[in-house]
Amino acid sequence: MKGGSVGGGIAPAKRRWRGLAIAVLFLVVLSMLVPLGFLLGVHNGFHTAGHLALQHPSPSGDRSRHIDNLVRKLGPTLPKDILRGYVNEAKNETSSRNATPKIQQQKGIPIPPQVVMQPVTNKNTSNVNGKARTKAGADESGGLCELKYGSYCIWREENREAMQDSMVKKLKDQLFVARAYFPSVAKMPTQNKLSGELKQNIQEFERVLSESTTDVDLPREIQKKSQRMEAVIAKAKSVTLDCHNVDKKLRQIFDLTEDEANFHMKQSAFLYQLAVQTMPKSLHCLSMRLTVEYFRDHSFDKELSEKYSDTTLQHYVIFSNNVIASSVAINSTVMHAKDSSIQVFHVLTDGQNYYAMKLWFLRNTFKDAVVQVLNIEDLNAGYYDKATLSHVTLPVEFRVSFHSNDNAPAIHNHVSIFSHSHYLLPKIFKNLEKVVVLDDDVVVQKDLSALWSLNMGGKVIGAVEICSVRMDQLRSYLGEHSFKKNSCSWMSGLNVIDLARWRDLHISKTYWKLVKKVSMKEGSALLASLLTFQDQIYTLDSRWVVSGLGHDYGLDIEGIKKAAVLHYNGNMKPWLELGIPKYKAYWKKFLNHNDQYLSECNVNR
Ligand SMILES: *[C@@H]1O[C@H](CO)[C@@H](O)[C@H](O)[C@H]1NC(C)=O
Ligand SMILES: *[C@@H]1O[C@H](CO)[C@@H](O)[C@H](O)[C@H]1NC(C)=O
Ligand SMILES: *[C@@H]1O[C@H](CO)[C@@H](O)[C@H](O)[C@H]1NC(C)=O
Numbered sequence: 001m002k003g004g005s006v007g008g009g010i011a012p013a014k015r016r017w018r019g020l021a022i023a024v025l026f027l028v029v030l031s032m033l034v035p036l037g038f039l040l041g042v043h044n045g046f047h048t049a050g051h052l053a054l055q056h057p058s059p060s061g062d063r064s065r066h067i068d069n070l071v072r073k074l075g076p077t078l079p080k081d082i083l084r085g086y087v088n089e090a091k092n093e094t095s096s097r098n099a100t101p102k103i104q105q106q107k108g109i110p111i112p113p114q115v116v117m118q119p120v121t122n123k124n125t126s127n128v129n130g131k132a133r134t135k136a137g138a139d140e141s142g143g144l145c146e147l148k149y150g151s152y153c154i155w156r157e158e159n160r161e162a163m164q165d166s167m168v169k170k171l172k173d174q175l176f177v178a179r180a181y182f183p184s185v186a187k188m189p190t191q192n193k194l195s196g197e198l199k200q201n202i203q204e205f206e207r208v209l210s211e212s213t214t215d216v217d218l219p220r221e222i223q224k225k226s227q228r229m230e231a232v233i234a235k236a237k238s239v240t241l242d243c244h245n246v247d248k249k250l251r252q253i254f255d256l257t258e259d260e261a262n263f264h265m266k267q268s269a270f271l272y273q274l275a276v277q278t279m280p281k282s283l284h285c286l287s288m289r290l291t292v293e294y295f296r297d298h299s300f301d302k303e304l305s306e307k308y309s310d311t312t313l314q315h316y317v318i319f320s321n322n323v324i325a326s327s328v329a330i331n332s333t334v335m336h337a338k339d340s341s342i343q344v345f346h347v348l349t350d351g352q353n354y355y356a357m358k359l360w361f362l363r364n365t366f367k368d369a370v371v372q373v374l375n376i377e378d379l380n381a382g383y384y385d386k387a388t389l390s391h392v393t394l395p396v397e398f399r400v401s402f403h404s405n406d407n408a409p410a411i412h413n414h415v416s417i418f419s420h421s422h423y424l425l426p427k428i429f430k431n432l433e434k435v436v437v438l439d440d441d442v443v444v445q446k447d448l449s450a451l452w453s454l455n456m457g458g459k460v461i462g463a464v465e466i467c468s469v470r471m472d473q474l475r476s477y478l479g480e481h482s483f484k485k486n487s488c489s490w491m492s493g494l495n496v497i498d499l500a501r502w503r504d505l506h507i508s509k510t511y512w513k514l515v516k517k518v519s520m521k522e523g524s525a526l527l528a529s530l531l532t533f534q535d536q537i538y539t540l541d542s543r544w545v546v547s548g549l550g551h552d553y554g555l556d557i558e559g560i561k562k563a564a565v566l567h568y569n570g571n572m573k574p575w576l577e578l579g580i581p582k583y584k585a586y587w588k589k590f591l592n593h594n595d596q597y598l599s600e601c602n603v604n605r
Helices: 002-013 016-040 043-054 061-077 080-091 099-107 112-142 152-159 166-187 189-211 222-239 243-256 259-263 269-296 323-336 351-363 420-428 449-453 471-478 499-505 507-518 524-532 557-562 581-588 596-600
Strands: 314-319 343-349 370-375 397-402 411-416 434-439 442-444 461-470 488-498 537-539 545-547 565-567
Touching (some): 166 189, 166 222, 269 351, 314 420, 323 343, 461 471, 461 545, 488 499
Antiparallel strands (some): 397 411
16 A cells, blocks of 8 residues: 555665655545545555554654644645544544544544634634623623713723724834833843844744734734743843833834824724824913913014904803814914904913914914903902902813613713803803804804894894703703703803893802712812803704714714804813814814924924
């Protein structure tokens, strides 16, 4: 038989490796012949072959691994059905079929077919398990994130689904770290080998990452590469003492990769950190630069404009501590106004941003409109009982979550609503009868003058309702206070306010009372505002405002284009790196990109 003659050829050669290789090859051929053997009923003939293989020294662990590897390489060429048969039979020690077990005993090596099968079965089960595990994790921790606006916990929850390509991200992280350690290691004469390894791994990672941006594209053996990298990094960590250097390098890399970070965008917690930490930095820079400039150059101070309190004009109020946000809100309003000369803007800001704001609006002109900047901290003295509140705050958004029924997942929404400071409006603008309040995260796309001729039928404020959030769904927030169950909630963003009516009805007084009552609870402003205005809302046509551009990826683009006002309520503000890319352009076009300060501070490159 063929098998016999091959075996005879090996014995005299006595070269182990060669013998082994041939033996293995032989075994493979053999394993293909086995089923054939069964079919033809000639399996007795295989005994000889088994004996020949046994003549070689007993296999050490090393060698059997070597063989495993060889078999693994050859494995895939074998028909799967045959392999499956082997696995089952290998498990069954009591199998009545005698041929295969015998061969295995005689060979004295681990059962190769099982090794071949493993990757296939493992992959499937581990995938399933993996999915099940992450699902369970989300459910378990779901209860832990309490509603807190801007909570990282909630953000992570929401974006967990989208956390794909974790391997790519892991590789990137490893690459960062490896690059950080490399210079320090390379400087050590005693660590030539390590630095070589490090370099090689870095290059390899760079190559892989330049070719793959998703996990699917990654080469199959990447897990191993990653492990190797991990080991090398661990070694590097153990030999480098100079933390300062590494730290410096890490910072550099962090800066370099900022651009690259678009890649992570929504998916990555890494970017969330990046955006939170770096973007406000450039806004901070802007604010600082403007403040310094303001005090350097006093020549800007203009006379008080008579327009500020002219009741025949259209007065817009914006609460903001963000220079570019309020600038965009104003610029976009002015740009679409039929007549900008009758527009007056009042920007209410805090002491920290007051001078920056002032300088900004002195430097920039917005057609024929005038802009007044007010420091709310100067104004509020004496306006309310100081004991009630420690300080007046700028508006905040509230994130509400509720369950529409017991089994459905929680619905989240970002409800922006009046803050304490809004209740100072009737006093700040003593002689005005009507104002339009804009949030600083809006962009105006149409002429708003129709708002000024609106007949609100005696209601105090005009607002867009959000019926996806109803009062009774906010039951847990509202407590035992009486409210109309099915009335919709409303949003700030674009509000028309009848200040005369407000004063008549003592709205502010009602509010402060309610705040006192509920001040123990989180979101007291939300509660008190909703309750205060329960019967005082004039519902604006929903075409006025499209909201959710700061959290909802699924908004209708046509609707956005047609809306009079876009509201970026949510965490993903358009001025943040984190902002939703497809909505950013509507906001960005109202910035002056040639502005010296903006480019110096890297705002919206
Ligand atoms: C393995 O053995 C069990 C009984 O122990 C038997 O039911 C089963 O059919 C066997 N499987 C194979 C593939 O031989
Ligand atoms: C792996 O799972 C997929 C679907 O989950 C299935 O279609 C496929 O047949 C499975 N493969 C094996 C080898 O079990
Ligand atoms: C206002 O927006 C326009 C674009 O519509 C832009 O050209 C201009 O520079 C902006 N002005 C300011 C002061 O930002």
